[in-house]
Amino acid sequence: MNILFVADPLESFKIYKDTTFSMMREAQRRGHTISACEPQHMLWQRGDVVRAKVRDIHLTGDANDWFSESAALTGNTTRALKDFDAVIMRKDPPFDSEYFYSTHLLEQAEREGAKVFNKPRALRDHPEKLAIMEFPQFIGPTLVTRSADDIRRFHAEHQDIILKPLDGMGGMGIFRVKADGLNLGSIIETLNKNGQESVMVQKFLPEIDKGDKRVLVIGGKPVPFCLARIPQGGEVRGNLAAGGKGVAQALSARDREIGEALGPILLARGLLLAGVDVIGDYVTEINVTSPTCFQEIHDQTGCDVPALFIDALEQALASK
Known part of the structure; x- marks a missing residue:
């Protein structure tokens, strides 16, 4: 197969932990050929x-110079997305207007015959924080609103709360407000932009001290191990980007229950890969744009997550 990865610039990859790199490495190990482009390189005339201006690459195995371009495309030479066996959308958030437009180009490519994972429409239909609201049986007390008064009422009821922007990533913009309500007004104004933007508010889950668990769901099935991102140094955020420590561990019974319940639903909607974030027994986010943690789980447990993903990709293509 020839697989096109739509991703961030290759030169920005930190290959010791990059999940897209691990996918590429496993695909190449199986004899598949690899191409890459950035969303900005797609065009529709x-x-x-x-089409896209793509780079045909080969992984070298050298950590310092990890890929070579075996057939570099130059000038205005482009290739049709429908001519690849699979197109894997791996552009990291933020899910901004350009990401949104990229999903429309990818969806048009689908109409032309391209096989895109995750499905572009599913990416648009599953905003990573809002998506949890569809599954109330698996989430803690949660409110989405622009209203400062509603947020204050939620705080009065639950006393210890987390506030976050709907478009945040990597733990950015997350605030905790305890029972004393210190700085609640200022935090609300910062996040809701004086009532212009919606905010997610959740009851604080003390189990965060045991980690914000990334439960990977591939091909509708939960991976047997998750990565618990444990806050460090007084932080309330477990995100690796915010300094959290990643500790791989076997799924709990509740983790597995969540993964097995959500997996078939997400797969049926075209989400071959999702990262379900769980604190304690509750889902806090469903990541679908560019879920990570493959290498950390593999390195710590031996569970070959990249192989599980390529298995699922090959199976999905065989069934089309």
């Missing part, structure tokens, strides 16, 4: 199919 009247009367033509969706």
